[in-house]
Amino acid sequence: MYKMVSEFDAIKDPKEVAFYAGLILTSLSICQTFSVMYWGRLSDKIGRRPVLLMGLFGDTVTTLLFGFSKSYRWALVTRCLNGICVGNSPVAKSAVAEMSDDSNRPRMMALLPLIWNFGSVFGAAIGGMLANPVEKYPRFFGDSVIFKEFPYLLPCLVSACVTLTCLFVGFFRFEETLVINNRTVVPASQTQQSGSRNEATPLLRQQEENVVVEQQPEVTLRQLLTPIVIHVLITNSLMSIASAMSDQLLPIFSATEPREGGLGFDTRQVGYTYFVSGFAVLYIQLVAYPRWALKCGSLLCYQSGLKIMTPYFIFMPFLSILARQAENIMLTLSPEKSVLLSLPAIPTPWGSYSVEYMLLWLLLAFLLLVRITGNTLAFTSINLITSNTAPSRNYLGIMNGTQQLVMGITRIVGPLISGSAWSWSLKHGLPYPFNHHFAWLLCAAAMAIASFMSHAIPDSVNKFASGNANPVAANADEREE
Numbered sequence: 325m326y327k328m329v330s331e332f333d334a335i336k337d338p339k340e341v342a343f344y345a346g347l348i349l350t351s352l353s354i355c356q357t358f359s360v361m362y363w364g365r366l367s368d369k370i371g372r373r374p375v376l377l378m379g380l381f382g383d384t385v386t387t388l389l390f391g392f393s394k395s396y397r398w399a400l401v402t403r404c405l406n407g408i409c410v411g412n413s414p415v416a417k418s419a420v421a422e423m424s425d426d427s428n429r430p431r432m433m434a435l436l437p438l439i440w441n442f443g444s445v446f447g448a449a450i451g452g453m454l455a456n457p458v459e460k461y462p463r464f465f466g467d468s469v470i471f472k473e474f475p476y477l478l479p480c481l482v483s484a485c486v487t488l489t490c491l492f493v494g495f496f497r498f499e500e501t502l503v504i505n506n507r508t509v510v511p512a513s514q515t516q517q518s519g520s521r522n523e524a525t526p527l528l529r530q531q532e533e534n535v536v537v538e539q540q541p542e543v544t545l546r547q548l549l550t551p552i553v554i555h556v557l558i559t560n561s562l563m564s565i566a567s568a569m570s571d572q573l574l575p576i577f578s579a580t581e582p583r584e585g586g587l588g589f590d591t592r593q594v595g596y597t598y599f600v601s602g603f604a605v606l607y608i609q610l611v612a613y614p615r616w617a618l619k620c621g622s623l624l625c626y627q628s629g630l631k632i633m634t635p636y637f638i639f640m641p642f643l644s645i646l647a648r649q650a651e652n653i654m655l656t657l658s659p660e661k662s663v664l665l666s667l668p669a670i671p672t673p674w675g676s677y678s679v680e681y682m683l684l685w686l687l688l689a690f691l692l693l694v695r696i697t698g699n700t701l702a703f704t705s706i707n708l709i710t711s712n713t714a715p716s717r718n719y720l721g722i723m724n725g726t727q728q729l730v731m732g733i734t735r736i737v738g739p740l741i742s743g744s745a746w747s748w749s750l751k752h753g754l755p756y757p758f759n760h761h762f763a764w765l766l767c768a769a770a771m772a773i774a775s776f777m778s779h780a781i782p783d784s785v786n787k788f789a790s791g792n793a794n795p796v797a798a799n800a801d802e803r804e805e
Contacts, residue, residue, distance in 0.1 A: 327455065327579060328476050332396040342576050342750075344396065346743025348403050349572055350736050355407030357732030363412040364725045372419040373500045375412050380491040382409025384484045391480025411732075417724040421711065422501040431614060433711060437703045438609035448575070451479040548722065553713050555781055557730050560706050562774035563630060564731045566767040567699065568738025570637060573763055576746060577640070582647040584750055585760025587684070604693050608700045616701070621786040622708040623778075629701030630775035636694045637768035641761045643691075646684040709785045741766065 329345040367375040386406035393399035417436065424432040456475040457465040465471050471478055549557075580586025617625050706727075714723040745763035752758070757765050 328393070328399070329396065331475075332399070340747060342743045342746045345576065346572055346739040348400055349739040351400055351404045352407035352410075353568075353732055353735035353739070355404045356411040357729060357736060359408045359411030360414060360725060360728050360732055364414050364418075364722075367412070367415045367418065367502070371500045371502050372415050372422070373494070373498055375415050376419070376498070377491060377494050379409050379412040379415075380487050380494060382406075384487045384491065385409075387480050387484045387487065391477035391484075392474055393476065394474070414725040414728045417707075417728075419501045421724070433707050434609065434613060434617070434704050436707060437700065438605065440703075442605055444571075447483065450482060452575075454479040454482060548715070548726075550713075552782060552785065553723075555777065556706070556709055556713060556785065557727065559630075559774045559778045559781070560710070560727060561730050561734050562770045562777070563702055563706070564734035565738045565741075566633070566637070566770040566774070567703075568735045569742035569763065569767045569770075570695075572739040572742045573746065573767070576743070577644075577760075577764075580750075580760075582644055585641065585644050587643060587647045587688075604696050605700065608697055609704070613700055613704055617705070617708070621783070622705040622712070623781060623783060623786050625701045626705035626709060626781075627775065627778045629698045629703075629705065630771055630778055631698075632694060632701065633698035634768050634771045634775060636691055636698065637764050637771060640691055641764045643684060643687060644760060646680045646687070649680045709781075712785050712787060 329348065330341045332344075363375055363379070383406060386402055386409055390399060390402040390406060393402065417433075420432050420436065453460075455478070457478050458468060458472045458475065465478075576586070578587045578589040580588070582588045613625070620628075710723055710727045742763045745766060746760070749759055749762045
């Protein structure tokens with residue numbers, strides 16, 4: 325995004341690029357946030373399946389349009405349209421909640437942040453490596469007229485193909501999870517005792533009778549916002565704003581010249597940084613986290629994730645010291661002595677790299693591993709905690725929607741704050757902590773406050789509260805009697 329915006333004619337001052345790149349990222353979050361409640365209400369009326377399919381179709385079209393950007397205005401408009409189309413993530417959470425039960429809900433909910441992290445990491449990596457293919461891969465795309473005219477179309481085309489595939493799979497394979505009637509209707513399989521089912525039980529069963537459940541008295545959003553829920557949402561908002569700021573900062577920090585306080589990476593190297601953490605996501609989310617959550621509980625995992633990410637923000641900008649030392653000898657034809665450590669460069673099959681350059685990548689890989697571990701612990705746990713605070717399954721949708729609304733607002737504010745803070749620090753050239761460390765320290769402060777406040781959350785959030793007050797299960801018990 326940083327490189328793309330810097331090539332628009334409307335951007336005159338290189339130090340303003342971070343701000344305008346932040347506006348494009350923020351525009352998606354703004355439109356997504358304002359469309360969240362609309363998509364949620366629409367899914368309650370016409371079902372989850374058509375809303376999810378509409379979102380996938382809109383995402384495919386608007387992503388392609390974004391790839392044809394030749395001006396800042398076009399990029400901003402298409403990004404806004406894309407934000408409107410992808411505002412249905414709470415619908416996906418509701419569908420998962422409706423197709424799961426007490427025996428498999430934690431594992432099912434844990435898959436949602438895995439998908440998000442997987443897409444964020446590998447999507448950004450693919451985007452960085454496929455951007456401007458004519459210059460990077462002249463052997464394959466040197467004669468391509470369209471990719472020369474639109475250097476950022478290829479990653480958007482790959483992304484559109486992925487969403488188009490999901491659209492076809494969803495159209496032919498995804499079954500509706502919401503049964504629409506004048507009264508609440510749920511599959512009969514969900515009314516059976518949780519002890520008679522296990523993780524091997526299919527999530528959706530066909531050709532089963534539906535159990536009709538009388539509507540329960542409406543509970544307003546204000547009644548749902550108990551002190552515990554408010555406390556959870558506050559810590560969630562602080563964590564999300566720090567994460568949104570860092571997500572904006574990382575590619576900007578990676579692409580900024582070392583003398584300005586960055587790493588001086590090109591788009592391909594920026595993509596590599598995401599691949600470093602991409603493989604860690606799979607192991608931590610699929611293998612490590614379920615074990616940690618089962619042993620320690622969601623709350624402790626949440627608190628641990630907040631603590632882990634705080635030092636990541638503090639130490640990340642110090643990598644620019646190594647980047648400055650390695651700037652002139654990143655890749656040499658023959659071994660040379662390093663500037664900082666006075667040691668010979670390390671020969672590899674791809675060339676000779678200075679010690680500083682190798683150390684830079686080792687420390688970067690370690691910090692990214694810390695980041696992805698903290699993200700996995702915190703975001704997966706907060707999804708479970710939010711669902712656990714719902715008084716019954718009838719209100720999972722509104723709880724997920726409220727959480728998504730809070731996170732959407734932070735994604736609006738976060739990139740604006742980090743982009744503005746980064747540009748301000750580069751313009752004024754002040755000493756530490758108001759230099760290139762300033763924006764990172766703001767992230768650390770928000771995360772530290774969230775970590776401190778999380779210790780006031782009671783252990784009761786480790787249990788699925790609506791499991792004991794489920795009107796569906798109660799109705800089923802009455803029928804059996």
